[in-house]
Amino acid sequence: MKATRTGLLIVTAAVALAGCQTVRDARDRWVKAPPRCEDQTVQIYFEPDQAEVTPEGRGVIAEAAKMTQGCTVQRVSVLGLADAAGDPTANLELSKKRAQSVTAALVAARLPAAEFQVAAAGQAGAVTADGKAAPLRRRADVTLHMAK
Numbered sequence: 001m002k003a004t005r006t007g008l009l010i011v012t013a014a015v016a017l018a019g020c021q022t023v024r025d026a027r028d029r030w031v032k033a034p035p036r037c038e039d040q041t042v043q044i045y046f047e048p049d050q051a052e053v054t055p056e057g058r059g060v061i062a063e064a065a066k067m068t069q070g071c072t073v074q075r076v077s078v079l080g081l082a083d084a085a086g087d088p089t090a091n092l093e094l095s096k097k098r099a100q101s102v103t104a105a106l107v108a109a110r111l112p113a114a115e116f117q118v119a120a121a122g123q124a125g126a127v128t129a130d131g132k133a134a135p136l137r138r139r140a141d142v143t144l145h146m147a148k
Helices: 002-030 054-069 088-108
Strands: 040-045 072-081 116-122 139-147
Touching: 040 054, 040 088, 054 088, 054 139, 072 088, 088 116, 088 139
Parallel strands: 072 116
Antiparallel strands: 040 139, 072 139
């Protein structure tokens, strides 16, 4: 009888401990950790020769806006880029339009920013030193400068 009680106590303790883990797992899913408030960079990609933010790009912007919750956004830097192919003047203009399009989408997403810095690089930097074109430069880089 004593061995049965001991076995029952061991099983009861194991079940109780397993229940504690389940409670901890559920708590971790529902209790949010405090925001880290560190600078974050996201990239918004575009279709070739386009400056309109895609639905996927809007999703990335929405997630970026969520990352800022609980933080102070001191500044947002937006840099429009373009591929190396084509006319350099046209690529610079396209990268400006991309940066402006992303900035408008960030504002529409109600991203709280003290200041926006918007720039365009065109195809500058799209070719490596050995003459190879850098892939996927059809984007705008967004850096969120945050503090607690």
